[in-house]
Amino acid sequence: MFVTFEGPEGSGKTTHARLLSEYLREEEYPVVLTREPGGTRISDKLRQILLDPDNTDILPRTEILLFSASRAQLSEAFIRPHLEQGHIVICDRYADSTMAYQGHGLGLDFDTLRTITAFATRGLTPDLTLYLDVPVETGLKRRLGPSNDIGAGSSGTQLPLFDKVDRLDMKDLEYHRRVQQGYEQLRQAEPERWHRVDANRPLEQVQDDVRRKVLSVLEDRS
Ligand code: T5A
Numbered sequence: 732m733f734v735t736f737e738g739p740e741g742s743g744k745t746t747h748a749r750l751l752s753e754y755l756r757e758e759e760y761p762v763v764l765t766r767e768p769g770g771t772r773i774s775d776k777l778r779q780i781l782l783d784p785d786n787t788d789i790l791p792r793t794e795i796l797l798f799s800a801s802r803a804q805l806s807e808a809f810i811r812p813h814l815e816q817g818h819i820v821i822c823d824r825y826a827d828s829t830m831a832y833q834g835h836g837l838g839l840d841f842d843t844l845r846t847i848t849a850f851a852t853r854g855l856t857p858d859l860t861l862y863l864d865v866p867v868e869t870g871l872k873r874r875l876g877p878s879n880d881i882g883a884g885s886s887g888t889q890l891p892l893f894d895k896v897d898r899l900d901m902k903d904l905e906y907h908r909r910v911q912q913g914y915e916q917l918r919q920a921e922p923e924r925w926h927r928v929d930a931n932r933p934l935e936q937v938q939d940d941v942r943r944k945v946l947s948v949l950e951d952r953s
Pocket of ligand 1: 828
């Protein structure tokens with residue numbers, strides 16, 4: 732089974748993907764955990780380029796091709812082989828991030844994005860996508876730390892430069908809101924694959940929902 736986590740910055744994807752994989756391993760399921768961009772030696776190099784705060788001159792077309800190159804390497808060299816061996820593959824972000832960020836966020840053409848993505852992944856899509864839903868401002872505050880004022884409520888506010896901030900965090904709030912609206916549309920278009928989790932709650936409650944959903948899908952498939 733191929734499970735992905737999606738959601739805005741700071742929604743808890745990395746935390747919950749890790750907790751879920753630890754839990755499934757304890758329950759003796761064969762499970763591997765990976766992330767995007769990254770997850771293989773080559774993909775991790777592309778991640779460094781993509782997130783480097785100095786690379787403010789990356790153009791949207793370059794950005795989509797770099798994300799897709801990272802994904803092509805990850806899906807072919809890591810995800811597919813593990814699925815074929817019967818593993819549960821958990822991935823922190825995948826192709827839906829491209830539709831949300833480069834499509835809805837940057838305004839790139841959706842048909843082109845679908846074509847590039849299909850080429851990069853050879854059509855490999857998740858069986859289950861857990862969407863961690865938090866208000867954009869909450870997620871960014873979690874990510875940046877409580878002392879950082881992100882100008883909540885004022886659209887178009889530039890995010891402050893801060894040690895933990897990568898190039899993509901630095902985009903303005905409007906961009907992050909478009910991404911979130913994009914996720915909503917993606918979720919509504921494929922409700923059978925997506926499962927929304929209210930991530931604006933204590934960590935344990937969020938993880939409980941995540942586990943319950945994954946276990947019920949595993950049960951249905953067995
Ligand atoms: N991107 C990615 C694209 O534009 N296109 C693409 O195709 C792809 C694949 C990736 C960036 O690339 C973009 C999206 C991103 O901008 P990244 O560093 O991997 O960059 O960023 P994210 O995936 O967004 O990861 P983040 O670290 O920002 O957020 P997470 O993983 O959602 O959140 P997490 O788990 O790190 O948690 C953040 C903090 O919140 C706390 C955690 O302890 C942590 O401190 N937290 C909670 N606090 C309170 N209550 C809860 N319920 C909490 N859950 C977590």
